[in-house]
Amino acid sequence: MEETTAVRRRPTIRDVAAAAGVSRGTVSRVINGGHWVSPDARTAVEDAIRRTGYTANHHARSLATGRAGSLAFLLTEPQHLLFADPTFSLLLRGAAEALAQRSMTLVLLVAGTAAERANVTHFVSAGHVDGVLLISSHESEPLLDALLEAGVPTVSCGLPLGHQGDFAAVSVDEEGSAREITRYLRAQGHRRVATITGPDDTPGGRFRLVGYREEMGADFDPLLVARGDYSRESGARAMAELLERTTDIDAVFAASDMMAAGAVATLRKAGLRVPEDIAVAGFDDSGLAASHDPPLTTMRQPWERLSAEMVTLLLEVIAGGAPRTVTFPTELIVRESA
Known part of the structure; x- marks a missing residue:
């Protein structure tokens, strides 16, 4: 019985990639009609498809016969964060506006559990959408x-x-x-600048810590680093952890405005004033920063440009183009908290 099951297992892109000696991304681009593939690689993939007996799924076929006219906005976080974290609603609104200009539909999908991931995988693989705008991906995200x-x-x-x-x-x-x-906070005379980071398996958590550490240079101290998960609650907990470790913190850079707000709440409970005793800065400028008391100094992300460019790059890939990476600058917004 086990032998029969193994023989009948449907070949996957992974099998084709292994047989052709190329990456799965290259196989995907060949199947989707991409033009950014070398002739040798294309020949190897086509030969591997014949040898393995791989059959393209409904999604791949739909690209050749007609598209769904819709894209998925896929949030890989628990459902409540869609409403609790203002950054997601900004991206959602921007993506919806970009698609409306193209007479396309945006489909909202949330995959924060194993069951939701399985349902989403089946849905998008079946060709119900032409592509996926993947929001908040983690390195370990299946x-x-x-x-x-x-x-x-x-x-x-x-x-x-x-x-x-x-x-x-x-x-x-x-x-x-x-x-x-970090440079701005130090230029204000702060020397013991702490940071509250995001999860290490997210690009914001990992690379914002790298930038902070590089700017701190010889003044970097592991005791000044606490980890959060971008939420207000985690910012409050991380700030309490920092205060337990050391009493000479001048300023705090939190990797999200939500965590910065949590840090301010903890500082106030401890009888400390912001910014008189400890300055606090965040990251995002998603709306919370401007309305917070005190208003938060932060790094503003270009939300509309991010959403619009995501749609543009995804439509390029759907049309057969090679995947590109686009990086935008942020803007320092100085307010009362620092």
Whole structure:
């Protein structure tokens, strides 16, 4: 019985890539009619397809016979974060506007659990959408492999860690932005500048820490680094952790405005004033920063440009183009908190 099952297993893109000696991304581009493939690689893939008996799924066939006219906005986080984190709603609104200009439809999908991931994988692989706008991807996110395996055109918001080059991506200069805001805080006379980072398996968590560390140089101290998950609650916990470790913090750079707001709440409970005792800066400028008390100094991400460029790059891939990565600068916005 086991032998029969193994023989009947449907060949996958992974099998074709192994047989052809190329990446899964190259196989996906050949199947989707991409032009950015060398003749030798194309020949190797086509030969491997014949030898393995691989049959393109419904999604790949739909690209040749007619498209769905819609793109998926895929959030790989728990459902409540769609409403709790203002950055997601900004990206959603921008993507919807970009598609409306093209007479296309945006389909909202959330995959924060294993069951949701399985449903989403089946849905997008079946050709119900022409491609995926992948939001908030983690390096360990299994959907990255699933989308690549299914040959679904995808663009990532932020560098897709572990899959650079496999997918198109739109990002901000994470390291440069962190260096700039850390440099600003130090220029204000702050020497013991702490940071609250995002998760290490996200591009923002990883590269903003790198930029902070580079700017701190010889003054970098591991005791001044605490980790959060971008939420207000994690910022509050991380700030409490920092205060337990050391009492000589001058300023804090949080890798999101939500965490910065949490840090301010903890500082106030501890009887400390912002910015008189400790300055606080965030990252995003998604609306929360301007309305916060005190208003937050932060790095502004170009939300409309990010959304519009994601749609543009994804449509390029759907049309057969090679996946590109576009990086935008951020802007330092100085307010009362620092």
